[in-house]
Amino acid sequence: VWTRKFSISTSQNAIKTVTVIGGGLMGSGIAQVTAQAGQNVTIVDLEPEILNKAQKSIQANLGRVAKKLYKDDPGKIEGFVKESLDRIKISTKVEDSVNADLMVEAMVEKLDIKQDLFNKLDKLAPEHTILATNTSSISVNAIGSGIKRKDKFGGLHFFNPVPVMRLLEVIKSDHISEDTYQAMMEWGKSVGKTCITCKDTPGFVVNRILAPYSAEALRMYERGDASAEDIDTAMRLGAGYPMGPLELADYTGLDLKKSILAVMLKETGNPVFEPIGVLDKLVKEGKYGRKTGEGIYKYN
Ligand code: CAA
Numbered sequence: 001v002w003t004r005k006f007s008i009s010t011s012q013n014a015i016k017t018v019t020v021i022g023g024g025l026m027g028s029g030i031a032q033v034t035a036q037a038g039q040n041v042t043i044v045d046l047e048p049e050i051l052n053k054a055q056k057s058i059q060a061n062l063g064r065v066a067k068k069l070y071k072d073d074p075g076k077i078e079g080f081v082k083e084s085l086d087r088i089k090i091s092t093k094v095e096d097s098v099n100a101d102l103m104v105e106a107m108v109e110k111l112d113i114k115q116d117l118f119n120k121l122d123k124l125a126p127e128h129t130i131l132a133t134n135t136s137s138i139s140v141n142a143i144g145s146g147i148k149r150k151d152k153f154g155g156l157h158f159f160n161p162v163p164v165m166r167l168l169e170v171i172k173s174d175h176i177s178e179d180t181y182q183a184m185m186e187w188g189k190s191v192g193k194t195c196i197t198c199k200d201t202p203g204f205v206v207n208r209i210l211a212p213y214s215a216e217a218l219r220m221y222e223r224g225d226a227s228a229e230d231i232d233t234a235m236r237l238g239a240g241y242p243m244g245p246l247e248l249a250d251y252t253g254l255d256l257k258k259s260i261l262a263v264m265l266k267e268t269g270n271p272v273f274e275p276i277g278v279l280d281k282l283v284k285e286g287k288y289g290r291k292t293g294e295g296i297y298k299y300n
C-alpha cells in the first residue's frame with residue numbers, strides 16, 4: 001500500500017490547502033494522508049487535548065508509513081515524518097481556519113451538529129472553498145440543506161484506518177457542479193485513494209452492505225449462538241475478512257455503529273437495522289470499543 005506514489009494535481013482548480021474539522025479517529029487520518037501527499041492541512045477540534053492526541057497518533061502512523069517507503073534510510077524516514085508533520089497546523093477555532101481550498105468535516109455523527117457547522121462555514125469560507133462531509137450514513141443533501149454554495153458541496157467518505165484503507169467514496173449531492181465533483185475525485189487520487197462515485201443513498205455503497213452484516217453478527221452474539229471470538233474467527237477464516245464483524249465494530253466504535261443503524265432504519269425502514277439490546281447497553285455504559293478501552297472485548 002505504502003509504496004504507491006502520491007501525486008499532486010496540477011489542474012487549475014486543484015486543491016492545495018485543506019482544513020479538517022474534527023481531530024478524532026477519522027479527522028486525524030484524513031489530515032495525515034493530506035500532509036503526507038505534500039499539502040498543507042489544519043486540524044480543528046474543540047479540545048487542545050484531542051489535538052495533541054491527534055498529533056501524536058499521526059506522528060506514530062507517519063513513522064510506519066516512512067519505514068515502508070524508505071526501509072534502510074533513517075535520514076529519509078526522519079525527513080519524511082518531519083516534513084509531513086510541519087505541514088499540519090492545529091486550531092480550536094474554526095473561524096480562524098477557513099482559508100482553505102477544501103474543508104472536510106469529520107465530527108460526531110449528528111445531523112444538527114453537522115448542519116450548524118456547514119451553515120457557519122458557508123458564511124465564513126472564501127467563495128471558492130469546497131465543503132465536504134465524511135458522514136458514514138447521514139444524507140449528504142440533508143447536511144448541506146441550509147447552505148447557499150450547494151454547487152461546491154459533497155461527501156468524501158473515508159474508511160478506518162484512513163492511512164491504510166484505499167477506498168474513498170465521493171458522494172454526489174443533488175446540486176454539486178461537475179467542476180467540484182472532478183476536483184474532489186482528483187484530490188482523492190492525490191492523497192493516494194481509489195475513488196468511487198456514489199449517489200446520496202443511505203450508507204452509500206460500503207455501509208449499505210456492511211451495516212446489515214454487522215447487525216446480524218451483533219444479534220448472533222446477543223442470542224448466544226456463538227461466542228464473540230468464534231463469530232470473529234468464522235468470518236476471518238471462513239469468509240476471508242481481515243477482521244471479524246465484532247472486532248471491527250469495536251474498532252470503528254460502537255457509538256458510531258448505533259448511530260449508523262438508527263439512521264439506516266429511519267431511511268430504509270429495513271427491520272435488520274432495528275435497535276440491538278447488547279449494542280444499546282454497551283453504548284449506555286460508555287463502552288464504545290477500542291477508543292474507550294472496552295466494547296465487546298476489553299483492551300489494555
Ligand atoms: N496508520 C498507518 N499504517 C497502519 C495503521 C495506521 N493507523 N494501521 C495499520 N497500519 C499498517 C501496518 O503498519 C501494517 O502494514 P504492513 O502490512 O505493510 O506491515 C498494515 O497496516 C497492517 O497492520 P497490522 O499488521 O498492525 O494489523 P493487521 O494486519 O491486523 O491490519 C487493519 C490492521 C489494516 C486494520 C486490518 O485488520 C483491516 O483491514 N481491518 C478491516 C478494516 C475495515 O474494514 N475498515 C473499514 C471499516 S468501515 C468504515 O470505516 C466506514 C464507516 O463509515 C464506519
Ligand code: NAD
Pocket residue numbers: 021022023024025026027044045046047050105106107108109110113134135136137157158159160251252253256
Ligand atoms: P471521533 O469521535 O473519533 O471524532 C470526532 C471528533 O469531532 C472529536 O474529537 C470531537 O471532539 C470533534 N468535534 C465534535 N464537535 C466538534 C465541533 N463543533 N468542532 C470541532 N470538532 C468537533 O469520531 P470518528 O470516528 O472520527 O467519526 C467522525 C465522522 O466520521 C463521523 O461522521 C463518522 O460517521 C465518520 N466516519 C467514521 C468512521 C469510523 O470508522 N469511525 C469511518 C468513516 C466515517
